[in-house]
Amino acid sequence: MSEPKKRKGPPDGDSDDQLPFRSTRPAFVSDALRSIACHFDDAGRALAFKQQALEEMQIAKQRLLNDTGWREDAAGDANQKLYLSVGGTQRDVPRGWLTKKADSLLAFIFSGHLDGRLVRCTDGSNRIFLDLDGAIFDKFLDALATFDGSSRASQAQIRGELGEAFFFDALLNNPLPNVTPSPGPPPSHTDAPAMPPQMLEAMPSGAAIMEDIKSVCVGYMKEHAAIDAQIDDVKCTMRQLEDRMKLAEPWLQPSTGGGVGVVSLSVVGMTLSTTTATVEACGGDDSPFANRFNGSSLDATSPAIVRKAINFARQHRLAPSQSLAIPTLQGSSANGTLELRRTLEMFGLIGPHGHCVQRIAPSTHFGGPGMGMLAGRAELNRLVGWLEEEWNKPVEDIRCTYSCSSATAYDGAAFLASIPAPEAEKGWVFLLKKGQEVVGAACPLGLKKDTKWLRAGLATPRQRRRRRRDDVSSEDDFTIVDDDSDEDEFPPTPPREPMVTGEPGGLPEELMKIENADECTDYHRSSQEPIPFLCKLADPDHPDTVTKTTGDRSRVVVSKREPILGDRALKISVLSLGEKAFFHGLSVHLTFPFYPGVCAFSQTERPLLSGAPAIQGCNQIVRGGWDLVEVWQVSYMGQRATT
DSSP, X not given: OOOOOOOOSOOSSTTOTTSOOGGGSOHHHHXXXXXXXXXXXXXXXXXXXXXXXXXXXXXXHHHHHHHHTOOTTOOXXXXXXXEXXXXXXXXXXXXXXXXXXXXXXXXXXXXXXTGGGBOBOSSSSOOEEEOSOHHHHHXXXXXXXXXXXXXXXXXXXXXXXXXXXXXXXXXXXXXXXXXXXXXXXXXXXXXXXXXXXXXXHHOTTHHHXXXXXXXXXXXXXXXXXHHHHHHHHHHHHHHHHHHHHHHXXXXXXXXXXXXXXXXXXXXXXXXXXXXHHHHHHTTOTTSHHHHTTSSOEXXXXXXXXXXXXXXXXXHHHHOTTBOOXXXXXXXXXXXXXXXXXXXXXXXXXXXXXXXXXXXXXOEEOTTOXXXXXXXXXXXHHHHHHHHHHHHOSOEEEEEEEEEEETTSOOOHHHHHHTSOOGGGOOEEEEEXXXXXXXXXXXXXXXXXXXXXXXXXXXXXXXXXXXXXXXXXXXXXXXXXXXXXXXXXXXXXXXXXXXXXXXXXXXXXXXXXXXXXXXXXXXXXXXXXXXXXXXXXXXXXTOGGGOEEEOXXXXXXXXXXXXXXXXXXXXXXXXXXXXXXXXXXXXXXXXXXXXXXXXXXXXXXXXXXSOXXXXXXXXXXXXXXXXXXXXXXXXXXXXXXXXX
C-alpha cells in the first residue's frame, strides 16, 4: 500500500515569511489552516481505505477465477485442432473455427480459458465431449463458415430450423452478457478548499499558498479517480464472468463434487451419447430415460427420432421451467410426429407420471404462434392435468390456433375460426392475460359459429359493415359491403348498461338465459359427458386463487346481446345447485376483447378475475381489458391435430 502524500503548505513555525507570526495571526487564519490540514488528512485516509478495498477486490477476483477454473493466461491457439465427440459423433475441428463468433457461448467455452473443465469421454479416447446432437453441430459449422462478423446477412444465416433454434440461440445467436464500467463522481473531500476573503486581506501572498494547496488536491483527485476506476473494472470483470459462467456451467464439468460422465445408446448401429447430468435431470439412475442407456440397443426405432428425444431431454436440463414442444417442420408427416411422441413416452419424458418431464409435448406449427401463455411448463402441466382430470380423456396434443395482443389488430372472424367446429370432435381452451394474471375457459366440444349475424358482426376490415339507424336488432339490418370505402360506416354498438337477472338468495333457471341468444349449448354432469369449466391458470400476486371452477351444469353461448357486456359476446358459465350452490361466468366481448371486453361474475363467491368487484343486483362483477387473447385446440388420445 502506498503511503499518503505529505501535505504541502506553510510550516507551523515562526520562520515562514509569508504568514504572520503565530502570536499575531488572526484567529480565522489559524482556523482556516487547521481546516485545510483536516481536509488533507481526510483525503489521505479515504485514499488508503480505497487502496485496501481494491486489494480485497483483487483477492476476491482471484478466488472467483480459481473457483470457476478460468485461466486468464491460457487463451487457446486458433490453429489448434480439437478432437471432439458431439453427441457420439466424432469431429476434428480447429479451435479458431469454434471461436469465430467471439460474442457467442460456443466461443467462450472453447476459448482455452476453460479447457480444464471440458467434459471428456471415458472410453479411452479422451475426446472433448459436447452434449449436443451431431447433426445440429454440423449446421453450426456450416453457419460459421459464412460468418464474417460484420454483416447482418452473415448473422442472419446463423439460425436453425424449428426444433434446433433453441440450441442455435443458446450457443451461437445470443450474445454473451457484458457489464460496462460506470464510475461515479469523485468524493467531495477531494475538491480544492476555498480561501476565506478575510485571509486574502490578511495575507496578500496567500494566493500562491492556495495554488500549492490546490495542486495537492488535484493530485488526490487523480489518485482517487485511478483507484475508483480499478475497483469498478474489477467489479465489472467479476460480475461479467459470473454471468457468463452461469450460461456455460451446464456444458462443463462441475467445479466441485463428482464429475460428469458420458453414457451411450446404440440405435441401429449408430452411437448416440449424452451426459450423466442430462440423465440425472430426467429422473436419475432408476428412471426410464436412464434405463435406455444401460448398454442395450434400439433396433426398431429411427435414429432421427431417438436423436430428437435426446435433444428434448437436453433442452429440459438447460431450460427446466420452459415448455417443450414437438416441432412440426414443413414436409414432415403426422406419423413422424406420432412416432416421436411415442418415443418420448417410452423414454419417460412425457406422461402423467411423477418422473416425467412434462405431461404432454405439444406440436407446433412451422412459423406458428409458439407456446404463448403456456410457455411456462408449470402452466402447461397444470392445464393439461385439469383437462384430463375433468374430462377423463388423455390429452394427445394442444395447439395454439389464435393469438392476439392489445398492440396488434384484432380479427374477430379469425378468432372464431380458430375455435373447432362441433363435428371436429376436439376441445378448445380460451385464455386471457392481464399483466401476470391468466384466466380462461375450457370446452370439450367445438362451437357452432356459422350464423348470419355473427358473420356480419365480425367481418374483416375489407368487408365493411353498414348499420341502419332505425333498428339494429334484426339480422336483416346487417349487410356486407365488399369494398375498401369507409362510406356509411358506423362503429359497433357500445356495451350498454348491464341488465342483471336473478333473485336474491336463489339460483333460478333464468340466470342461465341469455337475451337474444343465437347459439347456446348446455352441458349436464349427470349425462356422464365432459362439461366446460372455468379456470385461473396463473396469478403470482394471488397464488391461492389458481384453480379450476366446475359445476353440475355448464353453458356456452354466443349471443347477440349479452346482459352484462352488451352487444356480441362469447360467454361460458358454470352452475351448481347443490348444498354449496354457486354461479360463475366469464364473458368476452367479441368486437372489443381488450377494452373493456371481459367480465367475470358470480352470485355466491368472488368472481374469477382479480380486482374490486362491483355489486349489481345479486351478482358480483369484475370487468377488465386484456393484454393477450389466445385460443388453444385440444386433441384427445387417438386423434391427430390437423396440420
